[in-house]
Amino acid sequence: xxxxxxxxxxxxxxxxxxxxxxxxxxxxxxxxxxRVGGRVALREADLACLDLIARYGPISPSALAKRAGTHPxxxxxxxxxxxxxxxxxxERDQADRRAVVVRVVAGRGSEIxxxxxxxxxxxxxxxxDYDTAQxxxxxxxxxxxxxxxxxxxxxxxxx
Numbered sequence: 001x002x003x004x005x006x007x008x009x010x011x012x013x014x015x016x017x018x019x020x021x022x023x024x025x026x027x028x029x030x031x032x033x034x035r036v037g038g039r040v041a042l043r044e045a046d047l048a049c050l051d052l053i054a055r056y057g058p059i060s061p062s063a064l065a066k067r068a069g070t071h072p073x074x075x076x077x078x079x080x081x082x083x084x085x086x087x088x089x090x091e092r093d094q095a096d097r098r099a100v101v102v103r104v105v106a107g108r109g110s111e112i113x114x115x116x117x118x119x120x121x122x123x124x125x126x127x128x129d130y131d132t133a134q135x136x137x138x139x140x141x142x143x144x145x146x147x148x149x150x151x152x153x154x155x156x157x158x159x
Contacts, residue, residue: 022145036115041085045070047112049078050087054109058101060093069153 030044037047045068052067053059059067065075079102082088087108093099127135 032116032119036112039115040111042087043078043081046078046081049075050082050104050112053082053088053102054104058091058093058103060099060101064102 033047034044037044040047042050049064049068052064056064056067061075061079062072064079065072068075068078070078079088079090082102083090086105088102089105090100090102093101130138
């Protein structure tokens with residue numbers, strides 16, 4: 001029999017459950033993103049970049065490539081597809097007329113927002129079951145998980 005105290009075994013078991021649930025969640029969210037992308041004829045990488053542009057835009061293509069962890073040449077293809085689909089527009093940066101920034105075309109985001117509506121509604125129902133302190137704890141945990149993912153991706157380098 002293991003000499004590990006019961007509370008350490010229980011903690012390890014629960015920590016492993018958390019890791020397992022995060023893996024499962026990642027798979028289901030990936031499936032959701034693929035299905036949303038399929039509905040609006042966007043590749044998964046294009047949808048991810050569109051989300052980054054919506055969150056951080058207007059943004060330069062090089063800054064977007066860095067945030068997305070892709071090569072700038074790959075980003076050019078993504079932006080070409082998004083622009084030809086009417087999702088984004090490229091424009092000259094007002095501060096530096098030689099530079100280009102990309103932004104989401106006004107009104108197009110609502111199309112995607114609607115497709116994620118079921119998930120958003122489910123999340124609101126789930127959050128309603130927790131008090132503010134619990135939600136703060138969950139938000140802190142998820143932020144740390146996101147940071148760990150970002151650091152791990154950076155350690156692996158650019159593709």
